[in-house]
Amino acid sequence: MIAEPTRQLRLLDLQAIDTRLDQIAHARTHLPQLAELADLTGKARLIDDQLVRSRTELADLQREVAKAEADVQLVRDRAARDQARLDSGTGTAKDLQALQHELATLARRQSELEDVELEVMERAEAAESDVAELERGRGELSERIAALEAERDQALARLDAEVAAVGGPRPHVVSDVGADLVALYEKIRSSSGGTGAAALRQRRCGGCQLELNATDIQRIRAAAADEVLRCEECRRILVRTPESGL
Incomplete structure (x- = not known):
């Protein structure tokens, strides 16, 4: 000895x-990238939650748009058939008068449905814009998170290398002591x-x-x-x- x-x-x-x-162990748990990563990861979760809600809302509105378009088309088709019968002049005067009355009713109904369709389409466009904006923000956030993760991994690799270099002689020193x-x-x-x-x-x-x-x-x-x-x-x-x- x-x-x-x-x-x-x-x-x-x-x-x-x-x-x-x-000191190295402390540095590993206090890398500047870790705090920012924790913050951005939390923001990413919030955006993901918002995206789920916004995409669900958009899907619901797109179904409403499809239904509104179908309702308008049904009225248009009915009006077209009535107009064709009226233009043909076939039928009694009473029948023709009834067709004219129904055409007027269908015109009002079509106008109401088109207003509904327009309102739903505007809401769908707004929802689609919200989804696109959230997806853009989420994409930028993902890029920043990936860059930070790469920086973190490089910093950890440097610290691991220093641990190996600093701690390598330790067993020999312990033996001497x-x-x-x-x-x-x-x-x-x-x-x-x-x-x-x-x-x-x-x-x-x-x-x-x-x-x-x-x-x-x-x-x-x-x-x-x-x-x-x-x-x-x-x-x-x-x-x-x-x-x-x-």
């Missing part, structure tokens, strides 16, 4: 690796915001950034080289370095 001072210095290497890995010290380090790290070990530099703890008092400095000076020291303030493992100022 490597010498104790070197083992503790390797603990700082392990802390540096874990700190960067934590030793299971006992790593276990203590991991325990402290889990309860101290990710920092389990800190360097003592210029009489200041690198974990809590507080300067040690004279009593603590004297205690550290007197400690054996293989003694695992703890900061009295933050309780992190305190690693002596050439810059400790002892």
Whole structure:
């Protein structure tokens, strides 16, 4: 096993690796693309819901238009037959008079039905325009979402590559530090915001950034080289370095 001072210095290497890995993990969940994707995905769902309603409304109106056109055509066909009978002059005067009366009634009915047909057609055109506008907006949204997803995937790939590069040496560093010290380090790290070990530099703890008092400095000076020291303030493992100022 490597010498104790070197083992503790390797603990700082392990802390540096874990700190960067934590930063990468945080970056993965806070990519700028993720927030925009969540927002746009929500908007896409709303547009999809609107499209379902608008397409249903348009289909209903198109059926109404077809029915209105059929109703108008029926009246036109009846009027055409009556007009042909009237023009032929066949039948009694009473029959011909009845045809004239029916033609007048059919003309009024056709006018009413054509007004209905026109109103329904205008509503259908408006609904068709709404559907087209929603489809256009949804298409643009889909393009933006696809572009963001590509950017997100590229960013994640870069972070994954960095994880492999940064974390690759970790098993070797863990082996140098030793299971006992790593276990203590991991325990402290889990309860101290990710920092389990800190360097003592210029009489200041690198974990809590507080300067040690004279009593603590004297205690550290007197400690054996293989003694695992703890900061009295933050309780992190305190690693002596050439810059400790002892």
